[in-house]
Amino acid sequence: MVKVEPFEVEQWMDRLETTPGVLNIAETCAASVSVDDLVRLCEDQDAPGPLSLSGKLTYGAIRGSETLRQRVASLFERASDAEPLPAENIIITQGAIAANFLTFYTLVGPGDHVICVYPTYQQLYSVPESLGAEVSLWKLKEEHGYVPDVSELEALAKDNTKMIVINNPNNPMGSTIPKAVLEKIVAFAKQRGIIILSDEVYxxxxxxxxxxxxxxxxVLxxxxxxxVATGSMSKAFALAGIRTGWIASRDKSIIEAVAAARDYTTISVSQLDDQVASYALSEPVLRPLLGRNTAxxxxxxxxxSAFVEKHASVCSWVRPTAGTTVLLQFKKDGVVPVDDSSFVLDVLSKTKVLFMPASPCFGRGRDFxxxxxxxxxxxTEVLVEALERLGRYLEEHLEASEGS
Structure with a gap:
């Protein structure tokens, strides 16, 4: 029987995000948009709409429509001098979570060794462990801005290292792996024939x-x-509700192996989700959508940033550069770290503000x-209200002894 570790961050979210009246600043997607919002954002009002309602709802294109795969392929051309990625080197999946799982399920098993950045989304190290692989955590350090230190790879790698897993931008740190560091990771892996899985969902x-x-x-x-790169419409594109992601690689044998494994799972994605994703990634919609989310x-x-500065006596961080998430550390009177699990529950109880504790959700032992x-x-209005309530809580419960 496969041993599956509890997926802590998802279980915490499932339990708490439906709390009545909650101000949810635990959510990791750019504020969600509707189909109507996409139509309003479209810069070409003569463009066809996002949905064709006359088509028969068969399984559709098993690996994703040609239109969607071409538009996903175009995303990889940013800052690249490489040959364009062919659409046939992409498989559309039910979100990035399915993309990551299928990649591990296809490529990793007992006897393999995986190196994974840490902290990151728990799936990226718990799934290969559940499949029988040994996993070494490549720990990101504050003094390096939570960017991987490539000099550590030599000590982490083994003769049976099958895969290096990175996450760019990083969840939960919000840090960015620069191109120069990515190139060093690629050079290390290429010399040893190690697969790289880059979760690029943000x-x-x-x-x-x-x-x-x-x-x-x-990385492609x-x-x-x-x-291998994975991504989805959920985070940067604000469309988690259509459950659409992808796996992409220049190695056609990897794509074919993943496709064969996928036949045993979801077969294909919803035609309706495929159409909405295709519309969102079309030229007249993509630019304003990303512009909205970036702004x-x-x-x-x-x-x-202003909140952290105001409460610097009890709150600290490494300022994020990308993505939608960040870790903050809170200390009672600026000295003793709070018990983050109890802190999250107490803040929620007293203020209705929700965020996630890092120790159970992103740490092992006492790392966070x-x-x-x-x-x-x-x-923005949700964040403003949440920070105002959280600020009052800090003044009463963590900063209360100052000046006493």
Whole structure:
């Protein structure tokens, strides 16, 4: 029997996000849009609408429609001098979570060794473990801005290392792996024939990079055949409700192996979801949609930055550069890290503000004591109200002894 570890962040979300009256700043998607919103965003009002209601609802194109796969392929051309990715090198899946699972299910098993960045979405290390692989955690460090230190790979790698797993932008840190670091990871893997899986579900939401730093390309743009990229419409594109993601690789044998494994699971995605995703990635919609989400991220990050500065005596962070998530650490009187699980539940009980505890959801042992994950690219008015309530809580419960 396969041993499956509890998926902590999803279980915490499932239990708490339906709390009546909750102000949810635990959500990791850019504030969701409707189909009507997409139509309003479209810069070509003569363009065909997102849905054709006359087509028969068969299984549809098993690997995803040609239109959608071509439009996903075009996403990989950003900051790339590589040959365009053919549409046949993409498989459409039920979200990035299915894309990641299928990739592991197809490529990893007992006797294999996997290196995975940490912290990251628990799926990326718990699933290969459940499949019998040994997993080594490649720990990201604050002093490096939570960017992987490639010099550590030599000590982590083994003769049976099958895969290196990265997440760019990172969840929960909101950090970015720059192109130069990606190139070093690719060079290391290429020399040893190791597969790279890059979870790029928050790409291309690189909204707050330092001056002079450009958004990194996908790992698929760096000339290594044995690289796999996954992504979805959920995070940067604000369309989690259509449950549409993808697996992409320049190695056709990997794509064919994944397709064969997928025959035993979901077969195909919904034709309706495929159509909405295709519309969202069409030229007249994609630019304004990403513009809306980038502006929202920048506006809200400025608000969160002001909050952290105001409460710096009890709250600290490494400012994110991309994505929608960040870890904040809270300390009682600025000294003792809070018990983050109890802290989250107490804040929710007293203020109706919801975020996630990092220790159970993203840590092993005591790695992230006192840290919580916020999703700050929600509707701005939700973030404003949530931070006001959280600020009052901090003043009463964590900062209360100051000056006493």
């Amino acid at each position: 790409s291309p939401l690189y909204h707050s990079l330092p001056a002079g730093q450009t958004a990194p390309p996908s 743009a760096l000339g290594y055949e044995k690289a 929202l991220a920048q506006t809200n990050l400025a608000l969160l 004591e006192g840290f919580v994950r916020l999703g700050y690219v929600c509707e």
